[in-house]
Amino acid sequence: MVTLSEADIRRACEVPTDPLQFSHRSGTRSALPEMSVAAILDEIARAADLPLEESITLPAQAYTSQEFFDWEVSTIFRKEWLALGHVSQIPQNGDFLNVDLLGEPLLIIRDKSGEVRIHSRVCPHRGMDIMPPGFGHDGHHPAEVREGKSGCGHTRLLLCPYHSWTFELDGKLKACPEMQEAKGFNRDQWGLKTYRCEIWNGFIFVNLDGDAPETVAEQYAGLGRHLEKWNLADMELVFAREWDGPFNWKVLTENFMESYHHAGAHSKTLQPMMPAKDTWTEQEKPHYIRCHLPLKPALRETIAAIEASGERWDVFPPLPGVTSEARYEWGLFLGYPSFKFLVTADMAVWYRTQPLGPDRLKLTTTLLVPKSTVQHPDYEAMLAKGTAQAVAFHLEDMEVCMAVQRGYYSSGYQRGRLSHLEMSIWLIQRYLAARSRGTWPAVDRPVAASQRPDLEGTF
Ligand code: FES
Ligand SMILES: [Fe+2]
Known part of the structure; x- marks a missing residue:
């Protein structure tokens, strides 16, 4: 049709x-x-x-x-666990992928140790999206955006363009100008918020609330x-x-x-x-x-x-x-x-x-x-x-x-x-x-039968 x-x-x-x-x-x-x-x-x-x-x-x-x-x-x-990307989209350390999910601006990044992490892009200083759409257009951003691929690129450092706070790829605050007079301010406490993340079969999953009772691998065994x-x-x-x-x-x-x-x-x-x-x-x-x-x-x-x-x-x-x-x-x-x-x-x-x-x-x-x-x-x-x-x-x-x-x-x-x-x-x-009811199917009700019980589990 x-x-x-x-x-x-x-x-x-x-x-x-x-x-x-x-x-x-x-x-x-x-x-x-x-x-x-x-x-x-x-x-x-x-x-x-x-x-x-x-x-x-x-x-x-x-x-x-x-x-x-x-x-x-x-x-x-x-x-629940939600799939956001595949590892092949961020093969090198420093590669990243921006995805907005349910109102959360997210940054999926492979950090300097090769670990995949999911950070919030919301700056802990005043709430700026550290990579808003079209960021880096003036060439001042350390991140390079991959041509033809929206929200995908490579960087060695994360920079908030508003007041130039910088973050390591693992989300820790690295530097923030002119904060020496802020009483009791401790840089270690002001990193990007990080979400629970898991990789299953190459797919990168996030659990926004962070308290999913099982891992992705357990769920989809x-x-x-x-x-x-x-x-x-x-x-x-x-x-x-x-x-x-x-x-x-x-x-x-x-x-x-x-x-x-x-x-x-x-x-x-x-x-x-x-x-x-x-x-x-x-x-x-x-x-x-x-x-x-x-x-x-x-x-x-x-x-x-x-x-x-x-x-x-x-x-x-x-x-x-x-x-x-x-x-x-x-x-x-x-x-x-x-x-x-x-x-x-x-x-x-x-x-x-x-x-x-x-x-x-x-x-x-x-x-x-x-x-x-x-x-x-x-x-x-x-x-x-x-x-x-x-x-x-x-x-x-x-x-x-x-x-x-x-x-x-x-x-x-x-x-x-x-x-x-x-x-x-x-x-x-x-x-x-x-x-x-706060549960999952086939837990508190009888399991619905297969349409082909003769083939179920054979391939
Ligand atoms: S809002 Fe990010 S540095 Fe100020
Ligand atoms: Fe279809």
């Missing part, structure tokens, strides 16, 4: 009065009555406790209410075992494109995790390769969802024949360790709440999400490939093809996400019924309900 170009989609996202009428920006009045956070949570709990066969969609207000978004930020996003074949920590992030998304984070998450829409939105692109009816979801887990998108049998035979003749079907060279069933499917994951990720035989795709409000988010779509792929003589051509394909699929998804958010403001919105192919949407409801 690619009827709109990337330029059309971007225009629809950026202009509030867009003639295509796709965009609904903050401030749009809903035709539906307001619902309190408690009432929305009651409805989520009710939907989550239905069996899958009876499952329904959530009230539209769960996607439009500012109060409910605030609840999600304080109860979910600030308490099952996932980690499966992903060993891809050696993600050693991959390189080779493509990143930012999108302004005028829709709720759950609209994107649900779209990413259900493959029922191959039959509609991707009818000409993904459906012929991975028919919606063959996709399935594993049994419920406390911290993640795993879905399988098998390639259709005829295509498997085609691929085997192409490879037997020494040619390549995939965009990039397939990973030698990815064999049997995993070779012939896309593996789709959601690490709650927002780590959206998929692996194929030749690459990995990660969607970095920065929720901005009930009807707005910033999204970065990325591709990761092994280092050996980057060194391949045909790498540039492969990357151009992989990028074009990734953007084409994504435009189809952007179009539906925008149009769905528009539906959530309308008096015409009805609570819909879900297909069994949308099990992941029901699992997300069960996650939200569990978090509202």
Whole structure:
């Protein structure tokens, strides 16, 4: 259904009065009555406790209410682990990446000892963002910004441009001019605030509140075992494109995790390769969802024949360790709440999400490939093809996400019924309900069964 170009989609996202009428920006009045956070949570709990066969969609207000978004930020996003970057984006000591998350200006940096840290960019002196957008334009900043990459660069020192306080890469205050008369002022007490940070499979995670009960590795242990074949920590992030998304984070998450829409939105692109009816979801887990998108049998035979003749079907060279069933499917994951990720035989795709409000988010779509792929003589051509394909699929998804958010403001919105192919949407409801009870899914309720118990755990 690619009827709109990337330029059309971007225009629809950026202009509030867009003639295509796709965009609904903050401030749009809903035709539906307001619902309190408690009432929305009651409805989520009710939907989550239905069996899958009876499952329904959530009230539209769960996607439009500012109060409910605030609840999600304080109860979910600030308490959970959120992925912000990949180690290959900051390979050298002194490399940094600026990411704004839930109103927190963050700096992800590899310090002089090689350790990755996440600091606040808010200066402890008077609150200045030490690297505001466009910083360093006059050439006085020690940091060099990488050309063509926003908020990414290299530095030997952190400098606040307001009154020139300087910080070491580990966040300690190094120097501050004219503070000798400030009584009792102790430089050691005035470093940048640092957040809890962990690296898992090469991805850099932050926990803003700092008291997540488990490590990322503990949470995603099952996932980690499966992903060993891809050696993600050693991959390189080779493509990143930012999108302004005028829709709720759950609209994107649900779209990413259900493959029922191959039959509609991707009818000409993904459906012929991975028919919606063959996709399935594993049994419920406390911290993640795993879905399988098998390639259709005829295509498997085609691929085997192409490879037997020494040619390549995939965009990039397939990973030698990815064999049997995993070779012939896309593996789709959601690490709650927002780590959206998929692996194929030749690459990995990660969607970095920065929720901005009930009807707005910033999204970065990325591709990761092994280092050996980057060194391949045909790498540039492969990357151009992989990028074009990734953007084409994504435009189809952007179009539906925008149009769905528009539906959530309308008096015409009805609570819909879900297909069994949308099990992941029901699992997300069960996650939200569990978090509202202060726990995680499958902890205080029976575990929802796999759609393919015969295949569960076999690959
Ligand atoms: S606000 Fe940063 S040095 Fe003053
Ligand atoms: Fe899609």
